[in-house]
Amino acid sequence: WYWAFTYPNVSESFELHVPICKAVRLNMRSNDVLHSFYVPAFRAKQDVIPGRVNVLWFRPILEGQYTLFCTEYCGDNHSEMMAKVEVHSEESFQKKLVELNKHPESPVAHGEWLYERKGCKGCHSLDPTKVVIGPSFAGAWNIEFDTSAGQKVKFDDAYFIESLESPQAKMKPEFVKASQMPSYKGRLKPNEVDALKAMLKALEDGQITQEERDAIPAPTEGQVPAAEQTGATASN
Template identity: 40%
Template sequence: MSLITSFPATTFMPIQATEIAKEVDLLYAFLLVSSLISFVILIGGMTWFLIKFKRTTDEQKSAYITHNNFAEFMWSFIPLIILLVIFYWGMVIFEKLRVPPTDVAAEIHVTAEQWAWTYKYANGKEFYSSGNDPLIVPAGKATKLVLTSKDVIHSFYVPAFRTKQDAVPGRYSQLWFQPTLPGEFIVFCTEYCGTKHSGMMIKIKALPAEEYAAWYHAEKKGADTPADKGKVLFAQKACASCHSIDGTKIVGPTMKGLYENKRKFVDGSEAKADENYLRESILVSSAKVVEGYPPAMPLFQGQLSDEEVEHLIEYIKTIK
């Protein structure tokens, strides 16, 4: 199903392809209307006062006009309330945009580089945007993207979803969306990244859930999934000699149930074991030492490629 047949056309804003897009547009409309009303009151009132209270005689020019405490309070208090409403409203929408739901149907690793995108699926499928391959996702279900970059900062922006997230070298960021209907949607890179920056447009193709499942499980391009490759690396690098996968306490913390859980460190701080924490702990183990364990793990920075680190993280995610 094409984008044109899926959604009504509009000349004011891009199509609303997610429920959050509707909320973003409603807030934007409120900002426009409240700004217009404020403009009319301010400029209209100022113009009316200039005409009505123009001083033409010496008596008028020497007259003293007293102030009105209630009026002065209200013209400060009412805008304050409006601004607090806007702040809270925007904060609620921002949190919805940034925090993915627990029932994510698809998690896809997206890597940016000058001037293309690579998408890697959990089952081993991998596509490169220079081959005009769309990013295929399920319609009606949540999709989470884990973003990173090989070179400079890029930015993944989907106007129809009203969502944007930077892809930064050396770290992971996340973005999620849930298309309400099947269709095709344009993705722009909105961080200038070089001479072919404008050519980094790709398509997201949202398929009905049944079609997506059929596509996802058919014709795998790779025999091994990223998690499978990570399991092999875990054995090759002798990680199991210090980190158990069954909850047993040995030299280092166990990997069982690690992902997305809280970790407490020797300095008293805490952090959630997300992709960025796992990446840092693999490459620079001394950055955050877990409470109750010695700083015994060697540094792997410079010994593992970004892809190998990604595979290890995907394997750790599977150890429940």
């Protein structure tokens, strides 16, 4: 249950950052069920509907941090479907965009950076003992398992690409009912796919070092360029 925001030339984020005193346009859609975007401080509310794009305009006039809520019951974790909205001065906003769009150089650290910002973390943990919604990524690489259709599959490069593009194609039986993952086809650059694979392989080998973790910018989880046009997506 999360909100995601995409802007021209900036990666997807899970917080909304906007500049003060500029009109902001949100083009909103849902990947699954009916949601409703609501920021009480802005008196801004709009339904977010599957298969359709709804538009919302607002013009923030006070700097600060605000809370975005979903006000349409959307399932078990509806009450947790919140996000931070931050209104910046123009100078602060431009700095934030640069900061949030700069990823670590190491492929493994870049993979963790993407994991924090592309929606992976909302469903997949990095802890072998913890299940969020989907299976944990810890130790998943190179593991063989039986799918819900009875096929034997190995978690390798081919399976990873197929699962990004067609998430419901080959699933573990215990996660069939939980799987509402949208397709990531066309949403990741080739170097981003490679970085995520590097992270998964490092998790298998236990090779993610503290140095690589320290190189990852703290996940404020936002990024957006703005006053012009923003895409907002709701998912559970």
